[in-house]
Amino acid sequence: MRTRAIEEALAAAEAERRLAPDQALALADCGEVARLCALAEAQAIAGHGLQVSFSKKVFIPLTQLCRDVCHYCTFAHPPRRGEPAYLSPEAVLAIAERGRAAGCKEALFTLGDQPELRYGAARRALSALGAASTLAYLEACAERVLTDTGLLPHLNPGVMDEVWLRRLRRVSVSQGIMLETAASRLSAPGGPHFGSPDKHPARRLATLEAAGRAQVPFTTGILIGIGETRRERIEALLAIRAINERYGHIQEIIIQNFRAKPGTRMAAAAEPTLTEQLWTIAVARLIFGSRMNIQAPPNLRPDALAALIGAGINDWGGVSPVTPDHVNPEAPWPHLDQLRAATEAAGRILVERLAVYPEFLPAPAAAGPADPAASAAAASHGPEPGSAPGSTSQWLDQH
Ligand code: SF4
Numbered sequence: 001m002r003t004r005a006i007e008e009a010l011a012a013a014e015a016e017r018r019l020a021p022d023q024a025l026a027l028a029d030c031g032e033v034a035r036l037c038a039l040a041e042a043q044a045i046a047g048h049g050l051q052v053s054f055s056k057k058v059f060i061p062l063t064q065l066c067r068d069v070c071h072y073c074t075f076a077h078p079p080r081r082g083e084p085a086y087l088s089p090e091a092v093l094a095i096a097e098r099g100r101a102a103g104c105k106e107a108l109f110t111l112g113d114q115p116e117l118r119y120g121a122a123r124r125a126l127s128a129l130g131a132a133s134t135l136a137y138l139e140a141c142a143e144r145v146l147t148d149t150g151l152l153p154h155l156n157p158g159v160m161d162e163v164w165l166r167r168l169r170r171v172s173v174s175q176g177i178m179l180e181t182a183a184s185r186l187s188a189p190g191g192p193h194f195g196s197p198d199k200h201p202a203r204r205l206a207t208l209e210a211a212g213r214a215q216v217p218f219t220t221g222i223l224i225g226i227g228e229t230r231r232e233r234i235e236a237l238l239a240i241r242a243i244n245e246r247y248g249h250i251q252e253i254i255i256q257n258f259r260a261k262p263g264t265r266m267a268a269a270a271e272p273t274l275t276e277q278l279w280t281i282a283v284a285r286l287i288f289g290s291r292m293n294i295q296a297p298p299n300l301r302p303d304a305l306a307a308l309i310g311a312g313i314n315d316w317g318g319v320s321p322v323t324p325d326h327v328n329p330e331a332p333w334p335h336l337d338q339l340r341a342a343t344e345a346a347g348r349i350l351v352e353r354l355a356v357y358p359e360f361l362p363a364p365a366a367a368g369p370a371d372p373a374a375s376a377a378a379a380s381h382g383p384e385p386g387s388a389p390g391s392t393s394q395w396l397d398q399h
Pocket of ligand 1: 196
Protein backbone atom coordinates (compact mmCIF):
# COMPACT_ATOMS: atom_id res chain seq x y z
CA MET A 1 0.00 0.00 0.00
CA ARG A 2 1.27 3.47 -0.86
CA THR A 3 1.35 5.70 2.15
CA ARG A 4 1.68 9.45 1.88
CA ALA A 5 5.33 9.13 2.96
CA ILE A 6 6.05 6.66 0.17
CA GLU A 7 4.29 8.95 -2.34
CA GLU A 8 6.51 11.82 -1.24
CA ALA A 9 9.63 9.70 -1.49
CA LEU A 10 8.78 8.48 -4.99
CA ALA A 11 7.94 12.02 -6.10
CA ALA A 12 11.29 13.25 -4.81
CA ALA A 13 13.07 10.42 -6.59
CA GLU A 14 11.24 11.13 -9.83
CA ALA A 15 12.32 14.76 -9.65
CA GLU A 16 15.87 13.60 -8.84
CA ARG A 17 15.79 15.49 -5.56
CA ARG A 18 17.86 14.35 -2.59
CA LEU A 19 15.75 12.05 -0.43
CA ALA A 20 15.46 13.31 3.14
CA PRO A 21 16.22 10.57 5.70
CA ASP A 22 12.55 10.12 6.58
CA GLN A 23 11.68 9.84 2.89
CA ALA A 24 14.40 7.24 2.38
CA LEU A 25 13.22 5.29 5.42
CA ALA A 26 9.65 5.35 4.09
CA LEU A 27 10.85 3.27 1.14
CA ALA A 28 11.35 0.35 3.55
CA ASP A 29 7.62 -0.23 3.17
CA CYS A 30 7.54 0.26 -0.59
CA GLY A 31 7.18 -3.07 -2.33
CA GLU A 32 6.85 -1.63 -5.84
CA VAL A 33 10.13 -3.08 -7.06
CA ALA A 34 9.48 -2.44 -10.76
CA ARG A 35 8.68 1.22 -10.06
CA LEU A 36 11.76 1.65 -7.87
CA CYS A 37 13.95 0.01 -10.51
CA ALA A 38 12.58 2.21 -13.29
CA LEU A 39 13.33 5.35 -11.29
CA ALA A 40 16.76 4.06 -10.31
CA GLU A 41 17.79 3.05 -13.83
CA ALA A 42 16.73 6.45 -15.14
CA GLN A 43 18.97 8.08 -12.54
CA ALA A 44 21.87 5.76 -13.37
CA ILE A 45 21.63 6.71 -17.04
CA ALA A 46 21.29 10.38 -16.15
CA GLY A 47 24.52 10.17 -14.16
CA HIS A 48 26.60 7.78 -16.23
CA GLY A 49 25.05 7.56 -19.67
CA LEU A 50 24.90 4.06 -21.10
CA GLN A 51 28.27 3.06 -19.66
CA VAL A 52 28.70 0.22 -17.19
CA SER A 53 32.28 0.00 -15.97
CA PHE A 54 34.59 -2.64 -14.57
CA SER A 55 38.19 -2.84 -13.39
CA LYS A 56 40.51 -5.55 -14.66
CA LYS A 57 42.19 -6.75 -11.51
CA VAL A 58 44.34 -9.39 -9.98
CA PHE A 59 43.35 -10.59 -6.50
CA ILE A 60 46.13 -10.85 -3.91
CA PRO A 61 45.03 -12.63 -0.68
CA LEU A 62 47.94 -11.42 1.46
CA THR A 63 46.79 -13.45 4.47
CA GLN A 64 43.73 -15.60 5.08
CA LEU A 65 44.20 -15.48 8.82
CA CYS A 66 41.82 -13.08 10.56
CA ARG A 67 41.05 -12.06 14.11
CA ASP A 68 37.32 -12.18 13.26
CA VAL A 69 35.02 -15.16 12.78
CA CYS A 70 32.13 -13.98 10.60
CA HIS A 71 29.68 -16.83 10.39
CA TYR A 72 29.36 -16.78 6.59
CA CYS A 73 33.05 -16.52 5.72
CA THR A 74 35.18 -19.17 4.04
CA PHE A 75 38.01 -16.78 3.18
CA ALA A 76 39.45 -16.77 6.70
CA HIS A 77 40.72 -19.88 8.40
CA PRO A 78 42.92 -20.68 11.42
CA PRO A 79 46.65 -21.28 10.89
CA ARG A 80 47.33 -24.52 9.01
CA ARG A 81 50.38 -26.69 9.47
CA GLY A 82 52.73 -26.36 6.52
CA GLU A 83 50.89 -23.36 5.05
CA PRO A 84 52.54 -19.93 5.30
CA ALA A 85 50.56 -17.39 7.31
CA TYR A 86 51.29 -14.66 4.74
CA LEU A 87 52.15 -14.67 1.08
CA SER A 88 55.85 -13.98 0.70
CA PRO A 89 56.91 -10.85 -1.20
CA GLU A 90 57.99 -13.14 -4.05
CA ALA A 91 54.57 -14.81 -4.16
CA VAL A 92 52.84 -11.41 -4.12
CA LEU A 93 54.96 -10.17 -7.01
CA ALA A 94 54.44 -13.40 -8.96
CA ILE A 95 50.65 -13.00 -8.73
CA ALA A 96 50.89 -9.34 -9.67
CA GLU A 97 53.13 -10.17 -12.60
CA ARG A 98 50.63 -12.73 -13.89
CA GLY A 99 47.99 -10.04 -13.70
CA ARG A 100 50.19 -7.53 -15.47
CA ALA A 101 50.86 -10.01 -18.25
CA ALA A 102 47.10 -10.55 -18.65
CA GLY A 103 46.42 -6.84 -18.96
CA CYS A 104 45.21 -6.14 -15.41
CA LYS A 105 45.72 -2.65 -14.00
CA GLU A 106 44.41 -3.14 -10.44
CA ALA A 107 46.08 -5.16 -7.69
CA LEU A 108 43.34 -5.85 -5.14
CA PHE A 109 44.83 -6.71 -1.76
CA THR A 110 42.18 -8.44 0.31
CA LEU A 111 43.19 -9.91 3.66
CA GLY A 112 42.02 -10.87 7.10
CA ASP A 113 41.76 -8.18 9.74
CA GLN A 114 44.87 -7.90 11.98
CA PRO A 115 45.36 -11.64 12.60
CA GLU A 116 48.36 -10.95 14.82
CA LEU A 117 45.88 -9.91 17.52
CA ARG A 118 44.55 -13.47 17.59
CA TYR A 119 47.24 -15.90 16.43
CA GLY A 120 50.80 -16.46 17.59
CA ALA A 121 51.50 -17.95 14.16
CA ALA A 122 50.72 -14.58 12.58
CA ARG A 123 52.99 -12.75 15.04
CA ARG A 124 55.86 -15.16 14.37
CA ALA A 125 55.39 -14.93 10.61
CA LEU A 126 55.38 -11.14 10.68
CA SER A 127 58.53 -11.16 12.80
CA ALA A 128 60.25 -13.44 10.26
CA LEU A 129 59.14 -11.11 7.47
CA GLY A 130 60.56 -8.12 9.35
CA ALA A 131 57.18 -6.39 9.65
CA ALA A 132 55.75 -4.91 12.84
CA SER A 133 52.14 -5.60 11.87
CA THR A 134 49.91 -6.86 9.07
CA LEU A 135 49.32 -3.28 7.95
CA ALA A 136 53.07 -2.61 7.84
CA TYR A 137 53.59 -5.74 5.74
CA LEU A 138 50.73 -4.72 3.46
CA GLU A 139 52.36 -1.32 3.03
CA ALA A 140 55.66 -2.92 2.02
CA CYS A 141 54.03 -5.36 -0.42
CA ALA A 142 51.80 -2.73 -2.02
CA GLU A 143 54.82 -0.52 -2.56
CA ARG A 144 56.70 -3.37 -4.25
CA VAL A 145 53.75 -4.14 -6.53
CA LEU A 146 53.38 -0.48 -7.45
CA THR A 147 57.04 0.11 -8.21
CA ASP A 148 57.96 -3.30 -9.66
CA THR A 149 54.90 -4.05 -11.80
CA GLY A 150 53.05 -0.76 -12.22
CA LEU A 151 49.77 -2.30 -11.09
CA LEU A 152 47.68 0.14 -9.07
CA PRO A 153 46.97 -1.20 -5.57
CA HIS A 154 43.49 -1.05 -4.05
CA LEU A 155 43.71 -2.03 -0.36
CA ASN A 156 41.04 -3.78 1.66
CA PRO A 157 42.62 -4.68 5.04
CA GLY A 158 39.70 -4.01 7.39
CA VAL A 159 39.41 -1.52 10.22
CA MET A 160 42.04 1.24 10.21
CA ASP A 161 42.76 4.54 11.91
CA GLU A 162 43.57 7.79 10.15
CA VAL A 163 47.32 7.36 10.56
CA TRP A 164 47.28 4.08 8.69
CA LEU A 165 44.87 5.31 6.05
CA ARG A 166 47.27 8.16 5.31
CA ARG A 167 50.30 5.85 5.27
CA LEU A 168 48.65 3.38 2.94
CA ARG A 169 47.49 6.18 0.68
CA ARG A 170 51.15 6.62 -0.32
CA VAL A 171 51.24 3.13 -1.85
CA SER A 172 47.72 2.79 -3.25
CA VAL A 173 45.21 4.60 -5.41
CA SER A 174 42.16 3.70 -3.36
CA GLN A 175 41.12 1.76 -0.28
CA GLY A 176 37.94 0.27 1.06
CA ILE A 177 35.97 -1.45 3.77
CA MET A 178 32.49 -2.89 3.47
CA LEU A 179 30.25 -1.43 6.16
CA GLU A 180 28.08 -4.53 5.58
CA THR A 181 25.48 -3.40 8.11
CA ALA A 182 24.78 -0.62 10.58
CA ALA A 183 22.71 -2.96 12.76
CA SER A 184 24.75 -3.59 15.90
CA ARG A 185 22.22 -6.26 16.93
CA LEU A 186 23.86 -8.53 14.34
CA SER A 187 26.97 -8.52 16.55
CA ALA A 188 25.03 -9.96 19.50
CA PRO A 189 25.14 -13.68 20.44
CA GLY A 190 23.49 -15.69 17.67
CA GLY A 191 24.18 -12.98 15.09
CA PRO A 192 26.50 -13.40 12.09
CA HIS A 193 29.03 -10.97 13.54
CA PHE A 194 29.15 -12.32 17.08
CA GLY A 195 32.81 -12.79 17.99
CA SER A 196 34.02 -10.40 15.26
CA PRO A 197 35.04 -7.16 16.98
CA ASP A 198 35.94 -5.45 13.70
CA LYS A 199 32.44 -5.97 12.34
CA HIS A 200 30.85 -3.77 14.94
CA PRO A 201 29.24 -1.01 12.88
CA ALA A 202 30.70 1.76 15.04
CA ARG A 203 34.26 0.65 14.25
CA ARG A 204 33.60 0.45 10.53
CA LEU A 205 31.81 3.78 10.44
CA ALA A 206 34.79 5.27 12.29
CA THR A 207 37.06 3.90 9.53
CA LEU A 208 34.83 5.51 6.90
CA GLU A 209 35.06 8.81 8.80
CA ALA A 210 38.83 8.57 9.13
CA ALA A 211 39.14 7.82 5.41
CA GLY A 212 37.12 10.95 4.77
CA ARG A 213 39.43 13.09 6.91
CA ALA A 214 42.40 11.55 5.09
CA GLN A 215 40.66 12.15 1.73
CA VAL A 216 41.25 8.60 0.54
CA PRO A 217 39.12 7.58 -2.47
CA PHE A 218 37.08 4.94 -0.73
CA THR A 219 34.92 1.94 -1.54
CA THR A 220 32.22 0.65 0.79
CA GLY A 221 28.86 -1.04 0.68
CA ILE A 222 26.43 -3.36 2.36
CA LEU A 223 26.00 -7.12 2.52
CA ILE A 224 22.35 -8.09 2.21
CA GLY A 225 20.64 -11.20 3.50
CA ILE A 226 22.53 -11.78 6.76
CA GLY A 227 19.52 -11.17 8.97
CA GLU A 228 19.00 -7.45 8.57
CA THR A 229 15.69 -5.82 7.71
CA ARG A 230 14.99 -3.53 4.77
CA ARG A 231 14.85 -0.61 7.14
CA GLU A 232 18.27 -1.52 8.54
CA ARG A 233 19.69 -1.58 5.02
CA ILE A 234 18.39 1.93 4.46
CA GLU A 235 19.85 3.02 7.80
CA ALA A 236 23.25 1.68 6.72
CA LEU A 237 23.04 3.49 3.38
CA LEU A 238 22.02 6.72 5.12
CA ALA A 239 24.95 6.40 7.53
CA ILE A 240 27.33 6.09 4.56
CA ARG A 241 25.67 9.01 2.81
CA ALA A 242 25.96 11.23 5.87
CA ILE A 243 29.71 10.61 6.04
CA ASN A 244 30.13 11.10 2.31
CA GLU A 245 28.26 14.37 2.44
CA ARG A 246 30.83 15.59 4.97
CA TYR A 247 33.93 14.47 3.07
CA GLY A 248 33.02 13.52 -0.50
CA HIS A 249 35.44 10.58 -0.59
CA ILE A 250 33.14 7.60 -1.23
CA GLN A 251 33.77 6.52 -4.80
CA GLU A 252 31.46 3.52 -4.99
CA ILE A 253 28.80 1.62 -3.08
CA ILE A 254 28.65 -2.16 -3.41
CA ILE A 255 25.37 -3.99 -2.91
CA GLN A 256 26.58 -7.53 -2.27
CA ASN A 257 24.29 -10.50 -1.80
CA PHE A 258 25.05 -13.06 0.90
CA ARG A 259 25.91 -16.51 -0.42
CA ALA A 260 25.52 -19.51 1.89
CA LYS A 261 28.72 -21.53 1.85
CA PRO A 262 29.20 -25.14 2.96
CA GLY A 263 31.29 -25.50 6.09
CA THR A 264 30.14 -22.23 7.64
CA ARG A 265 27.66 -21.68 10.46
CA MET A 266 25.30 -20.06 7.97
CA ALA A 267 25.51 -22.86 5.42
CA ALA A 268 21.78 -23.54 5.74
CA ALA A 269 20.68 -19.91 5.90
CA ALA A 270 18.41 -18.66 3.12
CA GLU A 271 20.08 -16.48 0.53
CA PRO A 272 18.43 -13.19 -0.41
CA THR A 273 16.19 -13.41 -3.46
CA LEU A 274 16.97 -11.56 -6.65
CA THR A 275 13.96 -9.35 -5.99
CA GLU A 276 15.41 -8.40 -2.62
CA GLN A 277 18.73 -7.45 -4.20
CA LEU A 278 17.04 -5.45 -6.98
CA TRP A 279 14.96 -3.60 -4.40
CA THR A 280 18.12 -2.76 -2.45
CA ILE A 281 20.13 -1.62 -5.48
CA ALA A 282 17.27 0.61 -6.59
CA VAL A 283 16.82 2.15 -3.16
CA ALA A 284 20.58 2.72 -2.89
CA ARG A 285 20.57 4.53 -6.24
CA LEU A 286 17.68 6.73 -5.14
CA ILE A 287 19.38 7.54 -1.82
CA PHE A 288 22.75 8.39 -3.37
CA GLY A 289 21.49 9.95 -6.58
CA SER A 290 22.59 9.79 -10.17
CA ARG A 291 26.33 10.47 -9.83
CA MET A 292 27.31 7.83 -7.28
CA ASN A 293 28.83 4.62 -8.58
CA ILE A 294 26.61 1.73 -7.54
CA GLN A 295 28.05 -1.74 -8.00
CA ALA A 296 26.91 -5.36 -7.83
CA PRO A 297 29.39 -8.24 -8.23
CA PRO A 298 28.47 -10.05 -11.45
CA ASN A 299 29.80 -13.43 -10.30
CA LEU A 300 27.29 -13.57 -7.43
CA ARG A 301 24.26 -13.21 -9.78
CA PRO A 302 25.54 -14.57 -13.07
CA ASP A 303 22.06 -15.31 -14.43
CA ALA A 304 20.57 -11.90 -13.72
CA LEU A 305 23.04 -9.36 -15.07
CA ALA A 306 20.45 -7.47 -17.12
CA ALA A 307 18.18 -7.24 -14.08
CA LEU A 308 21.02 -5.78 -11.98
CA ILE A 309 21.60 -3.13 -14.63
CA GLY A 310 17.87 -2.44 -14.73
CA ALA A 311 17.89 -1.80 -10.98
CA GLY A 312 20.36 1.07 -11.29
CA ILE A 313 23.95 -0.17 -11.09
CA ASN A 314 26.60 1.40 -13.30
CA ASP A 315 29.57 -0.75 -12.31
CA TRP A 316 30.53 -4.42 -12.08
CA GLY A 317 33.54 -3.92 -9.82
CA GLY A 318 36.77 -5.79 -10.25
CA VAL A 319 36.85 -8.73 -12.62
CA SER A 320 39.94 -10.91 -12.87
CA PRO A 321 41.08 -12.91 -15.87
CA VAL A 322 43.74 -14.71 -13.79
CA THR A 323 42.78 -15.15 -10.12
CA PRO A 324 39.62 -16.56 -8.51
CA ASP A 325 37.35 -14.59 -6.21
CA HIS A 326 39.02 -15.82 -3.03
CA VAL A 327 36.10 -14.55 -0.94
CA ASN A 328 33.56 -16.45 -3.07
CA PRO A 329 35.67 -19.22 -4.63
CA GLU A 330 32.57 -21.14 -5.72
CA ALA A 331 31.53 -18.22 -7.95
CA PRO A 332 33.95 -17.68 -10.85
CA TRP A 333 34.10 -14.28 -12.48
CA PRO A 334 32.50 -14.18 -15.92
CA HIS A 335 34.77 -13.97 -18.92
CA LEU A 336 34.99 -10.42 -20.12
CA ASP A 337 33.41 -11.43 -23.44
CA GLN A 338 30.39 -12.77 -21.55
CA LEU A 339 30.21 -9.65 -19.40
CA ARG A 340 30.38 -7.45 -22.47
CA ALA A 341 27.68 -9.49 -24.24
CA ALA A 342 25.37 -9.38 -21.22
CA THR A 343 25.94 -5.65 -20.76
CA GLU A 344 25.24 -4.96 -24.43
CA ALA A 345 22.16 -7.19 -24.38
CA ALA A 346 20.85 -4.84 -21.69
CA GLY A 347 21.38 -1.91 -24.05
CA ARG A 348 24.51 -0.66 -22.33
CA ILE A 349 28.21 -0.31 -23.07
CA LEU A 350 30.95 -2.06 -21.09
CA VAL A 351 33.93 0.20 -20.36
CA GLU A 352 37.12 -0.44 -18.42
CA ARG A 353 38.08 1.88 -15.55
CA LEU A 354 40.96 2.04 -13.10
CA ALA A 355 40.73 1.07 -9.42
CA VAL A 356 40.25 4.75 -8.68
CA TYR A 357 37.36 6.38 -10.52
CA PRO A 358 38.14 9.23 -12.91
CA GLU A 359 36.37 11.83 -10.78
CA PHE A 360 38.73 11.03 -7.88
CA LEU A 361 41.92 11.44 -9.89
CA PRO A 362 43.97 14.55 -9.29
CA ALA A 363 45.04 16.55 -12.30
CA PRO A 364 48.51 15.13 -13.15
CA ALA A 365 50.23 18.43 -12.45
CA ALA A 366 48.60 18.66 -9.01
CA ALA A 367 49.95 15.33 -7.76
CA GLY A 368 53.51 14.73 -6.68
CA PRO A 369 55.72 12.39 -8.70
CA ALA A 370 55.70 9.76 -5.92
CA ASP A 371 51.93 9.83 -5.65
CA PRO A 372 50.42 6.62 -7.06
CA ALA A 373 47.34 8.60 -7.91
CA ALA A 374 49.55 10.66 -10.22
CA SER A 375 50.36 7.53 -12.18
CA ALA A 376 46.70 6.65 -12.37
CA ALA A 377 45.92 10.18 -13.45
CA ALA A 378 48.56 9.90 -16.13
CA ALA A 379 46.96 6.69 -17.34
CA SER A 380 43.61 8.38 -17.47
CA HIS A 381 44.83 11.57 -19.14
CA GLY A 382 47.35 9.92 -21.43
CA PRO A 383 50.98 8.85 -21.07
CA GLU A 384 53.59 11.22 -19.73
CA PRO A 385 56.16 12.10 -22.38
CA GLY A 386 59.68 10.97 -21.59
CA SER A 387 58.71 8.82 -18.63
CA ALA A 388 61.49 6.73 -17.14
CA PRO A 389 61.86 3.10 -18.22
CA GLY A 390 60.04 0.81 -15.84
CA SER A 391 57.90 3.58 -14.39
CA THR A 392 54.24 3.12 -13.71
CA SER A 393 53.29 5.56 -16.40
CA GLN A 394 55.36 3.72 -18.98
CA TRP A 395 53.79 0.46 -17.97
CA LEU A 396 50.36 1.98 -18.27
CA ASP A 397 51.33 3.41 -21.63
CA GLN A 398 52.14 -0.08 -22.84
CA HIS A 399 48.82 -1.49 -21.73
S1 SF4 B 1 34.48 -11.78 6.44
FE1 SF4 B 1 36.43 -10.63 6.61
S2 SF4 B 1 36.51 -9.96 8.76
FE2 SF4 B 1 34.99 -11.64 8.64
S3 SF4 B 1 36.16 -13.50 9.13
FE3 SF4 B 1 36.13 -13.28 6.88
S4 SF4 B 1 38.05 -12.20 6.43
FE4 SF4 B 1 37.64 -11.90 8.61
